[in-house]
Amino acid sequence: MNHATPLRRTLTALTATTLLAGGLLLGQTVTAEPAHAAGKKIVCDVPKLRQQAAELRSKAAKLQRLGSTAEARKVRAYADALERQAQACVDADNNAGKPWQ
Known part of the structure; x- marks a missing residue:
């Protein structure tokens, strides 16, 4: 009886894992909705x-006054994210149609 060497077992396990992960990723890519459909514009308010x-x-300032610093930090982070999103929309509008920059 011939036993598999540790290297052969490792390579077999690695190959099986790679094939499984690749199949899952391919399945998710095929079934995923596109980020934006052709012809539709993404509109930022x-x-x-x-x-x-x-x-x-x-709200974060109020939470800070009440002593909830951790919650205030989370709310401020969300507000910062909204500001970055708004600024990204403004920048995208300003740079639209200017491929040379």
């Missing part, structure tokens, strides 16, 4: 995003 960020910042 910049004033609304900035308004939400301002409201969250006031």
